[in-house]
Amino acid sequence: xxxxxxxxxxxxxxxxxxxxxxxxxxxxxxxxxxxxxxxxxxxxxxxxxxxxxxxxxxxxxxxxxxxxxxxxxxxxxxxxxxxxxxxxxxxxxxxxxxxxxxxxxxxxxxxxxxxxxxxxxxxxxxxxxxxxxxxxxxxxxxxxxxxxxxxxxxxxxxxxxxxxxxxxxxxxxxxxxxxxxxxxxxxxxxxxxxxxxxxxxx
Numbered sequence: 348x349x350x351x352x353x354x355x356x357x358x359x360x361x362x363x364x365x366x367x368x369x370x371x372x373x374x375x376x377x378x379x380x381x382x383x384x385x386x387x388x389x390x391x392x393x394x395x396x397x398x399x400x401x402x403x404x405x406x407x408x409x410x411x412x413x414x415x416x417x418x419x420x421x422x423x424x425x426x427x428x429x430x431x432x433x434x435x436x437x438x439x440x441x442x443x444x445x446x447x448x449x450x451x452x453x454x455x456x457x458x459x460x461x462x463x464x465x466x467x468x469x470x471x472x473x474x475x476x477x478x479x480x481x482x483x484x485x486x487x488x489x490x491x492x493x494x495x496x497x498x499x500x501x502x503x504x505x506x507x508x509x510x511x512x513x514x515x516x517x518x519x520x521x522x523x524x525x526x527x528x529x530x531x532x533x534x535x536x537x538x539x540x541x542x543x544x545x546x547x548x549x
Contacts, residue, residue, distance in 0.1 A: 354476070358498050361472045362505045367431075367540055368469075370533045371462045372506045374435055375455055376513035377522040377529075383455040384510025390459025392503035397464040398473035399495035403488070422545065427465050429541035431458075436534025463502070473498065 368391050376384030450458075463469055476498075477491065513519060522529060 354494055354497070357476060358501050362501050366468050367462050367466055367537060368459070368502070368506060369509065370435075370537050370540075371431065371458055372509050373513050374530070374533050375450075375458060376510040377519050378526065379449045379455070380519070381511060381514035382452060383450060384514050385507055386452040386455035387459035388503055388506035388510050390456040390461075391463040391506050392459075392499045393456075394460040394463030394466075395469065395473070395499040395502050396495065398469055399477075399492075399498065402473050402477035403491055403495065423465050425467065425541045425545035427461060427541070429538055429545070431462065432534045432536070432538030432541055434534070435537060436531050438530050438534075459506075 372384060372387050372391065375387045477494075513522065
């Protein structure tokens with residue numbers, strides 16, 4: 348029971364901490380509407396399974412025999428954040444309707460999936476958590492899978508709520524009136540996050 352409580356608390360704190368996932372959901376929600384925001388949140392939740400998958404299947408093997416693979420994932424993730432930051436910072440002001448015209452639901456899903464699956468922050472969080480869980484006695488594969496499902500669901504619930512909030516018509520319209528400034532702030536944040544992660548690897 349103590350382990351379950353610890354996993355819940357650690358996951359909730361990790362999910363709500365600001366980062367690239369928060370920035371991309373916020374951006375897509377106020378620019379393109381509720382459905383696009385929720386699709387982005389779903390992509391993030393699915394991206395979590397990449398981290399859970401390699402943690403369950405080969406955490407020990409990767410850490411001991413292929414450490415450069417994890418480093419490569421971190422490099423790619425940092426570069427992707429820099430790219431997203433630049434695109435967001437330089438995006439021109441647009442007017443969109445509530446149906447999310449601008450990008451497709453599939454594109455929004457890919458935004459969320461790639462942002463999370465290539466996010467070194469999530470990599471470190473999941474690896475650290477599962478490394479502890481795998482050393483505990485009595486944790487079956489099914490139990491570890493259930494923890495992974497909880498982590499994924501937590502991401503979807505939190506970022507889904509963020510999407511609904513930012514896509515609410517009154518809130519969205521106020522944000523859209525200031526979208527150029529907000530885009531630059533979010534773009535700069537993503538760019539700085541990417542650069543800090545990239546240079547941290549050196």
